[in-house]
Amino acid sequence: MSAAKTARERVRAEMVREITDIARTHLARDGAAGLSLRAIAREMGMASSAIHRYFPTKDDLLTALIIDGYNALGDAAEASQRDQDPTGRWLALCHAVRDFALGRPHEYALLYGSPVPGYRAPADTVGPALRTTLVCGRIIADAGPTPPDPTPPPALLAPDVEALRQVMPGVSDVAVTRAVTAWTALFGAVSFELFGQFDNTITHRREFFDHGMRSLARYLGL
């Protein structure tokens, strides 16, 4: 009964798909703020008011695009995990994230840039968003023990570390916090490159990124 929907429901799903497809095209061309429901409706040959039947609000459309974006990045991140060497897996993940960001910059900005003002991410986005994080967690968990750190995390952070350990079971406190730092460093590097902070400074972007991520792999004890 899942595939045998009524004709109405099938055409509705098709409309939703067409709307998001066109929206993605416009997003890639003009960025998030350039998204216009009226322009999408125009391109589809329908009245501007009719599009609100499918996405009551522009935020709803953005949410759909964000979920799709997280899933696309999650797909890429998971697909990158073919190697068995932890360092190789980490590097593959890093480059998967970077390639996604460079290939679909506006979509990446939607996910990891400043949130669109007035927009509050609903709960539906956290699941897809977690997929990429889980890939990282698995790498850390599979890599085994990490060299001891001279200053372990303070006791105050114990509950947070415990919660984070859910995505990387069996990992030491030190490795958990280092993983978070490396994780933020990865997205910091990608965002800096994408948002122009490296303009007029770093020319060999890919090599620089690769070198930095290798350095972080050692920092992680991989």
Next chain:
Amino acid sequence: MSAAKTARERVRAEMVREITDIARTHLARDGAAGLSLRAIAREMGMASSAIHRYFPTKDDLLTALIIDGYNALGDAAEASQRDQDPTGRWLALCHAVRDFALGRPHEYALLYGSPVPGYRAPADTVGPALRTTLVCGRIIADAGPTPPDPTPPPALLAPDVEALRQVMPGVSDVAVTRAVTAWTALFGAVSFELFGQFDNTITHRREFFDHGMRSLARYLGL
């Protein structure tokens, strides 16, 4: 001859100041996309068209706000450098950046978040933007030699490293690339916290950040 401007020029400068002040208020309340030239003009009791005499375009207003923002962050970064211990200076810088971001989130987003679509930063912004980076460079340069890294940067990166050494004279190749990685990690951590990636995950944000930055200090060999 710098202070003794004509009366017209003085009132003009005052108008520009008032516009940017009101704009900053609106920015803090509604974010960058919520900025409205008409709303600012309304609050000043002037016609919406008159504001274009001072800022021909919305982008020009944004540029002014961005330059002010970089300078405010640069002030905070420089003011944080009282300590003599390299690790202390690094931590002070990190917390200065984080405090700025938490205190003026929309302004931080303007500087380090996704660029406003269609907006291209003019050259006037790179000078103020560099101030904060220079603080970091001085810390690294003052700290002295770094422990050797098993894998130095590839030869291809030599020119980039050389260019980066301008902001941290006398620093080894390894330390230069590590500094960039730590630098991106700092802003990655701040952006993740500010843009909600740590929601429902990390509760003791300040302590977690502090611990991560301390770990990066050791990574930097401070």
Next chain:
DNA sequence: CGCTCGTCAAGAGCACTGCTCTCTTTTCTG
């Protein structure tokens, strides 16, 4: 002093936007 010219403010107007409301048409269902 008078006159011109640059600056500034104001108003109307254009082309957009998101969103709502009403009305009609189409489609599914009991």
Next chain:
DNA sequence: CAGAAAAGAGAGCAGTGCTCTTGACGAGCG
């Protein structure tokens, strides 16, 4: 087949950035 539900269309509201034209004001020059 008739009624209900869903979808489309159009008009309209309030808002936006930006332009153009029209007047007023003041500073500098002959």
